[in-house]
Every structure is written in C-alpha cells, then in structure tokens.
Amino acid sequence: MSASLSPAARTPSVARIPAAALHDAAGRFGTPLYVYNAAELDAAVARVQAAFGDARVYYAMKANPNLSVLRRLFAAGVGFECVSPGEIARAEHVGAAGDALLVNGPAKSDAEYAAGGRLGATFIVDRAGEAPLLPPGSRVLVRVNPALAVSTHDHLATGAANSKFGVTPEQVPPLLDALRAAGHTPLGLHVHIGSAIRDAHDFTAAFGRLAELRPHTGPLAVLDAGGGWGLDADLPGIAREAWAAAHAFGAQLWVEPGRYLVARAGTLLTRVVGTKRTGRDFCLVDAGMTELMRPMLYGAVHPVTAVGKAAVDEAAGEVGLWDLAGPACESGDVLARDVPLPAPQRGDLLAIGEAGAYGAAMSSSYLTRSRPAEALWDGSDWTLIRRRETPQDVWAMEL
Ligand SMILES: Cc1ncc(COP(=O)(O)O)c(C=O)c1O
Missing domain, CATH: 2.40.37.10 (Lyase, Ornithine Decarboxylase; Chain A, domain 1)
Structure with a gap:
C-alpha cells in the first residue's frame, strides 16, 4: 500500500x-x-501572463492536446511546444505557425523536421547530431541538461545527469559554433528540468547553471526556461529567477508550461x-x-x-x-x-x-x-x- x-x-x-x-x-x-471549466483555463493563462510579464508563453500541448483547449489558449496569445508529428499537425490545424511554434524532442523524425521547417517553427536542438538534419537556415535553441537532481518523481525528472535530454553545459559553446557553421541561427538556450517540481529552488539552480554559461556563449536573443511548475508554485518567484538568467544574456524570456495551464x-x-x-x-x-x-x-x-x-x-x-x-x-x-x-x-x-x-x-x-x-x-x-x-x-x- x-x-x-x-x-x-x-x-x-x-x-x-x-x-x-x-x-x-x-x-x-x-x-x-x-x-x-473554461474560466479556470482562462484564469491560469492570466496568472502566467501576469507573473511572467513580457515572456513569450508556449503551451506544452502534451498536457492536453484537445483542439478546443488549443484554440482557447492560442486566442489568448499562447503558442505551442510540439514533440511529435501529430502535435505539429494539431498546431497547424488551429492556425499556429512561425513564431507561435516550437518543435522539440530528443529523437525527432524526418517528418518533424519537414513539418516544422514548412511552418517556420523554432527547433529545440537536443544533441549535436541534429545540425545536419535541421531544415536549412533553421532558428534553434540548444537544450541544456544542467545535471540536477530535482524534487519530483524519477520518471518526471528531465534534467538529471542520467537523463536522456539535452547536452552538457560543456558541449554548449562548440554546439552553438557548429550550428552557426551549418547555416542555422542559434537564438539561445533552453532548459526544462522536469514536471510537477515541488521545490522552487530547483528552478533557481537550473537557471543559475545556464547563467554560468554566459562568459562562454556571449549575448543571446532567447532564454527558454521550460515549464514543470507545480500547481501551487510561486510563479512570481520562478519568473524573477528566470528573468534574472535571461537578463544575464541580454535575452528575451520564453516559457513552456503544460500542467500549470490546464x-x-x-x-x-x-x-x-x-x-x-x-x-x-x-x-x-x-x-x-x-x-x-x-x-x-x-x-x-x-x-x-x-x-x-x-x-x-x-x-x-x-x-x-x-x-x-x-x-x-x-x-x-x-x-x-x-x-x-x-x-x-x-x-x-x-x-x-x-x-x-x-x-x-x-x-x-x-x-x-x-x-x-x-x-x-x-x-x-x-x-x-x-x-x-x-x-x-x-x-x-x-x-
Ligand atoms: C520540454 C518540455 N517543456 C515543457 C513541458 C511541460 O511540463 P509541465 O507540464 O510539467 O509544465 C514538458 C513536459 O514534459 C517538456 O518535456
């Protein structure tokens, strides 16, 4: 029991x-x-937008991909993070493209590169081997694995040293160079340490690991702080830490909540x-x-x-x-x-x-x-x- x-x-x-x-x-x-309850959906969006201010919000649609939910969030100014050909198709179906679309995943298929490229999505690069697979001239973020043990169930932790996601901090500068050399545009860095995180200090630690990279990357346009917020999370506190890391790079902040919104x-x-x-x-x-x-x-x-x-x-x-x-x-x-x-x-x-x-x-x-x-x-x-x-x-x- x-x-x-x-x-x-x-x-x-x-x-x-x-x-x-x-x-x-x-x-x-x-x-x-x-x-x-539609009012609860709207209230969650409003709370996120109030806490994160000018940050761009991408809904991780894996949390609930129902088309009616997607349409409601899109109408409220929220974009989408997609991790499969089917999710990209849902985003397209409700009219999202370009700046409203992130394509992510540790093992993207040719279909995902093709659909994301056709729609002008930004790709989140999860490993060095992706550089030649991306559509020519892609806008990309590099996902960093901060190697942190975080306060959630093991199966929900995505930023641990033994996790399959992202690249190590040491791999980031050469990967940014390789992406540029391949004709892509690295916008910045991405981190997502897991889901249903209970302790806000985990986010502070993760964003801190990114900020430590600043001397090695130079200024960047975007810092994507991921999602993973527990339902009782102190959003203004997380937002403060995320913006501090973004400012270290002179970057715009993006976030990717799933659970919290729905x-x-x-x-x-x-x-x-x-x-x-x-x-x-x-x-x-x-x-x-x-x-x-x-x-x-x-x-x-x-x-x-x-x-x-x-x-x-x-x-x-x-x-x-x-x-x-x-x-x-x-x-x-x-x-x-x-x-x-x-x-x-x-x-x-x-x-x-x-x-x-x-x-x-x-x-x-x-x-x-x-x-x-x-x-x-x-x-x-x-x-x-x-x-x-x-x-x-x-x-x-x-x-
Ligand atoms: C890369 C990425 N971003 C965002 C999310 C959303 O996480 P949550 O629903 O916990 O906010 C996930 C969920 O696993 C994810 O893998």
Whole structure:
C-alpha cells in the first residue's frame, strides 16, 4: 500500500463547476467523462501572463492536446511546444505557425523536421547530431541538461545527469559554433528540468547553471526556461529567477508550461460501481488506469470528492476511507488511496480533480475500452469537445 497515494496532504480542488452541472454532464455524456471549466483555463493563462510579464508563453500541448483547449489558449496569445508529428499537425490545424511554434524532442523524425521547417517553427536542438538534419537556415535553441537532481518523481525528472535530454553545459559553446557553421541561427538556450517540481529552488539552480554559461556563449536573443511548475508554485518567484538568467544574456524570456495551464481546469467524473472489502476497503468505479494513468505511472495524488453529497465530516464517523479502484485486470489500477467518502452507493458520482493535464492526453484503449468523452463548461452550458470512442473506433484500423 503506497502512502504516497494518500490524498490527506492535499487540498481538494475540483474545477469550480456547480454540482448540478456536473450531474447534468454525466447524465448527458456518460461516464467516465472529462470536464473542463473554461474560466479556470482562462484564469491560469492570466496568472502566467501576469507573473511572467513580457515572456513569450508556449503551451506544452502534451498536457492536453484537445483542439478546443488549443484554440482557447492560442486566442489568448499562447503558442505551442510540439514533440511529435501529430502535435505539429494539431498546431497547424488551429492556425499556429512561425513564431507561435516550437518543435522539440530528443529523437525527432524526418517528418518533424519537414513539418516544422514548412511552418517556420523554432527547433529545440537536443544533441549535436541534429545540425545536419535541421531544415536549412533553421532558428534553434540548444537544450541544456544542467545535471540536477530535482524534487519530483524519477520518471518526471528531465534534467538529471542520467537523463536522456539535452547536452552538457560543456558541449554548449562548440554546439552553438557548429550550428552557426551549418547555416542555422542559434537564438539561445533552453532548459526544462522536469514536471510537477515541488521545490522552487530547483528552478533557481537550473537557471543559475545556464547563467554560468554566459562568459562562454556571449549575448543571446532567447532564454527558454521550460515549464514543470507545480500547481501551487510561486510563479512570481520562478519568473524573477528566470528573468534574472535571461537578463544575464541580454535575452528575451520564453516559457513552456503544460500542467500549470490546464490541470486545475479539468476533472474526471466517474460513477461508483460498487464496494468490496479485501485487505482494504475498495470503492470500485467506472474509470481506471485507462482514463487516468498518472497515479499508476507516477504515484500522482489527485483529490477526490463525492459530487453533490454532503461535505465529508470525518469527525462524525459517517465517513470511511476508501481505495478508488478501476475496472482493469491490473493490480496497479488504483486511482487513489484512503479517500474519505460518505458510504458510497452504486451510481454515486465522484469527481477526480486536477486531472486536466496528462489525463485525457494519456488515456488509452487498452482492454478495448473506449476513451472518454470531454466536455467544456462555459459557466452556463456544456459543449461536447470530444465524443466518446466506440469499440468500432478502437478497431477501425485493424483487418
Ligand atoms: C520540454 C518540455 N517543456 C515543457 C513541458 C511541460 O511540463 P509541465 O507540464 O510539467 O509544465 C514538458 C513536459 O514534459 C517538456 O518535456
């Protein structure tokens, strides 16, 4: 039993959608269902723009690539960071190109170089061998691996010495020279140390490693400080440190948040299927690892609340602690541990919060389960922004 899955240390935060509206959505579109609050999306963008001032914001669309989400962010002045041919195609589909586009990834395919080149994207170079592969005359950033141990799950750390990402600080000056010699335009440096980082000092350390390179690189046009901010991160503090590093180079600041922009806006709705007791008290629900992979993959903790049921009163003794388990034939298919819930009944609606990032995006059709629908709440009504898959959708490409 992993203590790290206990929600006790977390403040519940579902996306501020009225319980009646959540019941309405679950009734209309079925469960499991991803719902998003448009106002929360807008508020997150506003917080980032307020904290980072003139920095250019690129949304790491891996967090949630739904076209309606992308359109909303793009309309708010946000560009996109893409890491696959499919993500580049999504960006193009919503009208993003040129300055609004970053193409990143440790193992880019020919298709990514070609599509990024056609759209005039800036490429984030991850290794020296990329210089001859880039489209002629590309604008590029060099990703630096600062070799730091950071405060997050191992699988979410991307700037550690043993991580596959970026180049070492010593490799940066010769790589900048090689890129220039190959006819490209190095705009500057990029760093992204991981996701869901808990300790702001990690960012300070990473930006400091970049600033140390200044005597070896000379002035640069751009410093891309990546993303990775935890949901409770001190954005003004991170922004101050990032701008300080950018100023060391005389550079403009770019940032690449994913989770921060979309996580709080999203909630996974699931219905109780039943309860059972083994060595633990299980509340069985109709969502599982196929709809929300993060608890299994990263030991992620998501707040869970019963929609429309009286507030949980643990002191009154009416509440049990339940492990929320899904329908998959996998022991790891547990979405949360020790969730305080008032006597769950079949059909009760539960809300799993902070699920807007890496939730629907990582959902799968394992077990020929239909990936869930997604609906957007505009404050007064719902728009279905992705219909639920059917089994026929899942096998459509098969003979
Ligand atoms: C290069 C890069 N930038 C930005 C992000 C976004 O990270 P987060 O969603 O934690 O902000 C990621 C996520 O892995 C990434 O790999």
